[in-house]
Amino acid sequence: MNLSEVFARNLRVRMAIFDYKATDLYRITGVAVTTIMALQSGKNKGVQFSTVEKLAKGLKCEPQQLFDEDMNWTAYKWANTYQGVNKNE
Template structure:
Protein backbone atom coordinates (compact mmCIF):
# COMPACT_ATOMS: atom_id res chain seq x y z
CA UNK A 1 0.00 0.00 0.00
CA UNK A 2 1.28 3.44 -0.88
CA UNK A 3 -0.11 6.88 -0.21
CA UNK A 4 1.24 9.33 -2.78
CA UNK A 5 1.36 13.07 -2.11
CA UNK A 6 0.98 15.13 -5.28
CA UNK A 7 1.78 18.61 -3.99
CA UNK A 8 4.48 19.01 -6.67
CA UNK A 9 1.94 18.22 -9.38
CA UNK A 10 -0.51 20.79 -8.06
CA UNK A 11 2.22 23.41 -7.63
CA UNK A 12 3.20 22.93 -11.27
CA UNK A 13 -0.43 23.13 -12.43
CA UNK A 14 -0.92 26.35 -10.49
CA UNK A 15 2.49 27.72 -11.55
CA UNK A 16 3.25 28.35 -7.89
CA UNK A 17 6.49 27.96 -5.96
CA UNK A 18 6.87 26.10 -2.67
CA UNK A 19 7.71 29.43 -1.04
CA UNK A 20 4.44 30.98 -2.26
CA UNK A 21 2.48 28.04 -0.90
CA UNK A 22 4.17 28.15 2.50
CA UNK A 23 3.29 31.85 2.75
CA UNK A 24 -0.35 31.19 1.82
CA UNK A 25 -0.71 28.17 4.09
CA UNK A 26 1.29 29.41 7.05
CA UNK A 27 3.43 26.30 7.58
CA UNK A 28 7.19 26.08 7.51
CA UNK A 29 9.18 25.19 4.42
CA UNK A 30 10.58 22.19 6.32
CA UNK A 31 7.13 20.80 7.12
CA UNK A 32 5.87 21.33 3.60
CA UNK A 33 8.98 19.62 2.22
CA UNK A 34 8.39 16.61 4.49
CA UNK A 35 4.85 16.30 3.14
CA UNK A 36 5.87 16.98 -0.44
CA UNK A 37 8.56 14.31 -0.39
CA UNK A 38 6.29 11.67 1.10
CA UNK A 39 8.28 11.48 4.34
CA UNK A 40 5.43 12.54 6.62
CA UNK A 41 3.65 10.02 8.82
CA UNK A 42 0.45 12.05 9.20
CA UNK A 43 -1.25 15.25 8.15
CA UNK A 44 -3.75 17.28 10.14
CA UNK A 45 -7.04 18.00 8.46
CA UNK A 46 -6.50 21.69 9.17
CA UNK A 47 -3.17 21.54 7.28
CA UNK A 48 -4.76 19.63 4.40
CA UNK A 49 -7.56 22.18 4.31
CA UNK A 50 -5.09 25.08 4.22
CA UNK A 51 -3.08 23.45 1.42
CA UNK A 52 -6.26 22.83 -0.58
CA UNK A 53 -7.33 26.43 -0.05
CA UNK A 54 -3.89 27.72 -1.07
CA UNK A 55 -3.83 25.57 -4.20
CA UNK A 56 -7.55 25.93 -4.94
CA UNK A 57 -7.98 22.16 -5.19
CA UNK A 58 -9.64 19.15 -3.55
CA UNK A 59 -7.92 16.75 -1.10
CA UNK A 60 -8.06 14.02 -3.76
CA UNK A 61 -5.91 16.21 -6.01
CA UNK A 62 -3.15 16.06 -3.39
CA UNK A 63 -3.50 12.64 -1.74
CA UNK A 64 -3.62 9.47 -3.84
CA UNK A 65 -3.72 5.78 -2.94
CA UNK A 66 -1.90 3.22 -5.07
CA UNK A 67 -2.21 -0.47 -4.27
CA UNK A 68 0.93 -2.58 -4.36
CA UNK A 69 1.05 -4.66 -7.51
Protein backbone atom coordinates in the same frame (compact mmCIF):
# COMPACT_ATOMS: atom_id res chain seq x y z
CA MET B 1 2.58 3.56 -4.05
CA ASN B 2 1.64 4.38 -0.45
CA LEU B 3 -0.65 7.23 0.58
CA SER B 4 2.23 9.53 1.57
CA GLU B 5 3.77 9.11 -1.87
CA VAL B 6 0.44 9.74 -3.59
CA PHE B 7 -0.07 12.90 -1.53
CA ALA B 8 3.50 14.04 -2.25
CA ARG B 9 3.10 13.49 -6.00
CA ASN B 10 -0.24 15.32 -6.12
CA LEU B 11 1.15 18.17 -4.02
CA ARG B 12 4.18 18.55 -6.32
CA VAL B 13 2.04 18.39 -9.48
CA ARG B 14 -0.50 20.88 -8.16
CA MET B 15 2.25 23.27 -7.09
CA ALA B 16 3.84 22.97 -10.54
CA ILE B 17 0.53 23.85 -12.21
CA PHE B 18 0.59 27.19 -10.39
CA ASP B 19 4.39 27.48 -10.61
CA TYR B 20 4.54 27.66 -6.81
CA LYS B 21 7.64 27.07 -4.77
CA ALA B 22 7.36 26.06 -1.11
CA THR B 23 7.84 29.71 -0.08
CA ASP B 24 4.97 30.80 -2.35
CA LEU B 25 2.65 28.21 -0.84
CA TYR B 26 3.77 29.25 2.66
CA ARG B 27 2.82 32.88 1.92
CA ILE B 28 -0.62 31.78 0.70
CA THR B 29 -1.42 29.17 3.35
CA GLY B 30 0.72 29.88 6.39
CA VAL B 31 1.95 26.25 6.36
CA ALA B 32 5.64 26.20 7.27
CA VAL B 33 8.10 25.76 4.41
CA THR B 34 9.72 22.84 6.24
CA THR B 35 6.33 21.12 6.51
CA ILE B 36 5.61 21.66 2.81
CA MET B 37 9.03 20.31 1.86
CA ALA B 38 8.58 17.27 4.11
CA LEU B 39 5.18 16.57 2.56
CA GLN B 40 6.63 16.90 -0.95
CA SER B 41 9.22 14.23 -0.14
CA GLY B 42 6.60 11.55 0.48
CA LYS B 43 8.52 10.28 3.51
CA ASN B 44 6.26 11.81 6.14
CA LYS B 45 4.21 9.51 8.36
CA GLY B 46 1.22 11.78 8.80
CA VAL B 47 -0.29 15.18 8.23
CA GLN B 48 -2.84 17.14 10.21
CA PHE B 49 -6.28 17.61 8.66
CA SER B 50 -5.99 21.37 9.14
CA THR B 51 -2.75 21.39 7.14
CA VAL B 52 -4.33 19.42 4.29
CA GLU B 53 -7.27 21.84 4.25
CA LYS B 54 -4.98 24.88 4.10
CA LEU B 55 -2.88 23.36 1.31
CA ALA B 56 -5.96 22.37 -0.69
CA LYS B 57 -7.44 25.85 -0.35
CA GLY B 58 -4.15 27.43 -1.43
CA LEU B 59 -3.94 25.06 -4.39
CA LYS B 60 -7.60 25.57 -5.39
CA CYS B 61 -8.64 21.95 -5.02
CA GLU B 62 -10.52 19.69 -2.63
CA PRO B 63 -8.54 18.01 0.18
CA GLN B 64 -9.48 14.51 -1.00
CA GLN B 65 -8.02 15.23 -4.44
CA LEU B 66 -4.56 15.41 -2.88
CA PHE B 67 -4.94 11.77 -1.78
CA ASP B 68 -6.42 10.45 -5.05
CA GLU B 69 -4.00 8.03 -6.72
CA ASP B 70 -5.77 8.43 -10.07
CA MET B 71 -6.16 12.23 -9.95
CA ASN B 72 -6.05 13.72 -13.44
CA TRP B 73 -5.07 17.35 -12.90
CA THR B 74 -5.35 18.15 -16.59
CA ALA B 75 -9.12 18.11 -16.09
CA TYR B 76 -8.63 21.12 -13.81
CA LYS B 77 -6.67 23.34 -16.21
CA TRP B 78 -9.24 26.07 -15.57
CA ALA B 79 -7.48 26.61 -12.27
CA ASN B 80 -4.45 27.99 -14.10
CA THR B 81 -6.49 31.01 -15.05
CA TYR B 82 -8.60 31.14 -11.90
CA GLN B 83 -9.27 34.79 -11.27
CA GLY B 84 -7.16 36.14 -8.44
CA VAL B 85 -4.70 33.25 -8.32
CA ASN B 86 -1.14 34.45 -8.24
CA LYS B 87 1.96 34.14 -6.14
CA ASN B 88 1.21 37.37 -4.28
CA GLU B 89 -2.09 36.23 -2.74
